[in-house]
Amino acid sequence: MTHHVTFMYLLGDVTVSIIDLLNILSHTRSRADVQTCTSWNAPIIWDGMFDPDVFDQRHKQDQSTVALTVFAVGRYLDAYLGTFLNSSEQYFMVGLPVTFYVFTDVPEKVPNMKLAPQRSLKVIKVERHSRWQDISMMRMKTISDVIESDIRHHSTYVFCFDVDQVFTGRFGSEALGESVALLHAHYYRLPKFLFSYDYNPKSRAYMETGDFYYHAAVFGGTWQSVKAMADACYQSIMEDKQNNVEALWHDESHLNKYLWLHKPSRVLSPEYCWDRSIGYRKDIRVTRLIWAPKNYDTLRIS
Secondary structure (H helix, E strand, O other): OOOOOOOEEEEOOEEEEHHHHHHHHHHHHHOOOOOOEOOOOOEEEOOOOOOHHHHHHHHHHOOOOEEEEEEEOOHHHHHHHHHHHHHHHHHEOOOOOEEEEEEEOOHHHOOOOOOOOOEEEEEEEOOOOOOHHHHHHHHHHHHHHHHHHOHHHOOOEEEEEOOOEEEOOOEOHHHOOOEEEEEOOOOOOOOHHHOOOEOOOOOOOEOOOOOOOEOOOEEEEEHHHHHHHHHHHHHHHHHHHHOOOOOOOOHHHHHHHHHHHOOOOEEEOHHHOEOHHHOOOOOOOOOOEEEOOOOHHHHOOO
16 A cells, blocks of 8 residues: 655745655756745746646646636626636646636626536626726635635635736646745836835835735635635735725735735746736746736726
8 A cells, every 4th residue: 555645844934845845946946047946945937947747747646626716897808808718728727627717797798618628617796896996905805705615615726817818828737836926027127126015004015125026917826825815915905994095006015915924835937927018038938828908998997
């Protein structure tokens, strides 16, 4: 009888298996042109640092399952949801069981999708807030509630996405981890003093400094970690509301504060959410997810 034993190591605030530790050590040597490891020894995932087949085989053996959450409210549904869903079915966690959770105020307008085996779509009706800022911030509570009522019974991991994006390449099992954050494409090369943190001491999102600037368009992890993240951000948002304060970048500001205090175990490079308007960058060898055109003047609810 064979016993599968996993040894765990504690690195800072991050617990990793010996397999992950070996991956981290290899990551630090794989790309000389970019930072591939954080100061707390979490890998920063770039193209060329991993064998996708190894990651896929491991997660299939572990029977990993993934929930994808996305909000499509108001004009965002018509403008983006169809392209987002079709591209995610083509590129997101291919080969693994995936459940797509679409939160929308008009469920009947969610397009029909042809899904591969072991992949399913759930549509959940949500309230349409009068301000886009509130839609952005209140998604944290919705995500937490659905994890508690549904996702935790079916999925190992959860990934949360903004809808105004398009998958253009593999976004696979190499991105899975206990807690996963994304480097913002517009900030990853800038010095820290230019990061767009919330510097208002009246806000719970207030930060004097941090590790990186993370993009709230993509975050994830195990369902337990994502629920803890969403709960903490929602609590901070509500405390700000009680004090008549609104963080500079809303839920993204609160997410950055949380991830500074609770270090992510895996960080995704900007190739996992790239803005092509930035232009050519030698270190971006592939683009896995790209920003769709942002027509905020017509899309956002005032």
